Amino acid sequence: MAIRNIRELGDEILRKNCREVKEVTPRIRELIQDMYETMYEAQGVGLAAPQVGILKRIVVIDVDGEHPYTMINPRILESRDTQTGSEGCLSVPGKAGIVTRPNYVKAEAWNENMERYEVEGEGLLARAICHELDHLDGVMYVDKVEGELYDVGAAEDDEE
Numbered sequence: 533m534a535i536r537n538i539r540e541l542g543d544e545i546l547r548k549n550c551r552e553v554k555e556v557t558p559r560i561r562e563l564i565q566d567m568y569e570t571m572y573e574a575q576g577v578g579l580a581a582p583q584v585g586i587l588k589r590i591v592v593i594d595v596d597g598e599h600p601y602t603m604i605n606p607r608i609l610e611s612r613d614t615q616t617g618s619e620g621c622l623s624v625p626g627k628a629g630i631v632t633r634p635n636y637v638k639a640e641a642w643n644e645n646m647e648r649y650e651v652e653g654e655g656l657l658a659r660a661i662c663h664e665l666d667h668l669d670g671v672m673y674v675d676k677v678e679g680e681l682y683d684v685g686a687a688e689d690d691e692e
């Protein structure tokens with residue numbers, strides 16, 4: 533496993549559409565492990581493959597340190613209600629902003645064994661799913677922020 537370099541806002545790769553994953557090769561398995569390692573090292577709660585320069589539809593999310601979700605080819609099936617709150621991104625270090633998201637989402641995805649599953653999330657998990665899935669279509673939270681970005685401490689642990 534290895535920690536990968538996190539691309540930052542302004543890097544064109546973050547604005548591209550990611551491709552579907554057809555099969556989990558050993559290389560993709562290694563990518564997923566590296567994404568977890570990179571996310572945990574950076575104290576983030578989610579990371580999308582384009583953030584490490586790979587244009588594939590893969591995200592990893594772990595909002596509580598206990599329930600990691602590897603989401604391959606994820607898609608939101610249902611969303612409802614709204615939440616408005618602070619959001620950050622490992623690709624926009626030291627910054628946060630206010631973003632309104634659904635407060636509940638149900639998504640489908642495939643795991644490392646290409647088994648389909650569904651995940652339902654509220655609050656931070658719903659926010660993280662929406663945020664990370666946006667990355668797969670080249671969308672960043674700064675596109676949706678209400679008002680200005682503001683500075684946060686480098687140790688902020690709710691960055692996605």
Ligand code: NI
Binds near residue numbers: 621622663664667
């Ligand atoms: Ni992000």
